[in-house]
Amino acid sequence: MNRRELARALSDTESISAPERAREPWCVLGVTGAPGVGKSCLVDHIVQKWLESGEKVAILAIDPSSPVSGGALLGDRMRMSSVDFGEDVFFRSIATRNLPGGLPSRLDKMVDLLVEQGWTKIIIETVGAGQSEIRIVAVADRILLVEGPARGDVIQAEKAGILELADIVAVNKCDLEGAERVADEIQLSLNFSEGDAAPVVLCSAETGEGVSELLSTIEDLTAARGPAIARARERLLAAHQELLLSHPNFSDALKGLCDGRYTIEEAIDLLK
Numbered sequence: 001m002n003r004r005e006l007a008r009a010l011s012d013t014e015s016i017s018a019p020e021r022a023r024e025p026w027c028v029l030g031v032t033g034a035p036g037v038g039k040s041c042l043v044d045h046i047v048q049k050w051l052e053s054g055e056k057v058a059i060l061a062i063d064p065s066s067p068v069s070g071g072a073l074l075g076d077r078m079r080m081s082s083v084d085f086g087e088d089v090f091f092r093s094i095a096t097r098n099l100p101g102g103l104p105s106r107l108d109k110m111v112d113l114l115v116e117q118g119w120t121k122i123i124i125e126t127v128g129a130g131q132s133e134i135r136i137v138a139v140a141d142r143i144l145l146v147e148g149p150a151r152g153d154v155i156q157a158e159k160a161g162i163l164e165l166a167d168i169v170a171v172n173k174c175d176l177e178g179a180e181r182v183a184d185e186i187q188l189s190l191n192f193s194e195g196d197a198a199p200v201v202l203c204s205a206e207t208g209e210g211v212s213e214l215l216s217t218i219e220d221l222t223a224a225r226g227p228a229i230a231r232a233r234e235r236l237l238a239a240h241q242e243l244l245l246s247h248p249n250f251s252d253a254l255k256g257l258c259d260g261r262y263t264i265e266e267a268i269d270l271l272k
């Protein structure tokens with residue numbers, strides 16, 4: 001399958017019939033964090049490193065053009081910095097705006113197809129730290145949460161339960177003030193959680209400080225640290241939501257709720 005065919009196949013997930021991949025050895029890294037914390041800059045470093053060790057890397061960026069941060073499009077940066085590795089990098093952005101909910105299970109299928117087509121590492125970058133992002137990153141085998149010097153984002157991630165799911169936390173922009181304090185606070189709240197605490201790495205995608213430590217820590221992530229049960233929960237909820245949304249009675253149930261024909265219990269009954 002050439003790139004064009006691959007791109008086309010990825011946009012028609014209904015037709016993907018690739019075999020479901022084994023989850024070990026791991027190959028899908030989910031990267032999430034608030035807008036503008038530096039996810040794409042860090043992904044760029046990760047991609048470079050993986051390319052140098054002979055991997056073929058596909059990047060799926062979920063709605064990367066966040067208007068909030070004005071961060072550069074990862075695709076543009078990839079084209080600049082990884083130009084020598086062109087054949088071994090595949091970049092695809094996925095606009096969530098047009099998708100009616102079922103993104104996580106579609107991502108599962110895309111990943112299966114990419115693996116079947118010989119891509120050895122897949123990165124899913126998604127913006128934010130809310131319920132929908134947690135669903136998206138639950139598709140990944142390993143989860144990198146990127147934070148920055150502003151404490152507000154961390155609280156959001158904690159609330160959504162992403163901190164609990166993360167296998168590794170990068171506190172980026174350590175060249176700016178406040179990053180160390182945030183790293184300490186994250187470390188503290190992780191120490192209160194059950195099991196092995198995820199490593200917290202201070203780094204700067206800009207100056208390069210701490211980046212190689214981050215990369216080797218990612219490399220050493222043998223077992224997923226985030227609780228398997230929490231990840232399975234998100235995957236199950238995502239699949240269930242998709243079933244509901246595609247139920248033939250769904251729009252009737254919605255309309256009926258709006259115009260008072262159905263109570264919520266009756267609407268639910270219609271969707272059984």
Ligand SMILES: Nc1nc2c(ncn2[C@@H]2O[C@H](COP(=O)(O)OP(=O)(O)OP(=O)(O)O)[C@@H](O)[C@H]2O)c(=O)[nH]1
Nearest residue numbers: 035036037038039040041066071072173204205206
């Ligand atoms: N000072 C400093 N700036 C950084 C660092 N990493 C990234 N930036 C800057 O932060 C901005 C956003 O970086 P991106 O990598 O695009 O951030 P992002 O998290 O991918 O952004 P979205 O995808 O829009 O959410 C850019 O202007 C970067 O140059 C860092 O370590 N230190």
Ligand SMILES: [Mg+2]
Nearest residue numbers: 039040064071
């Ligand atoms: Mg980005």
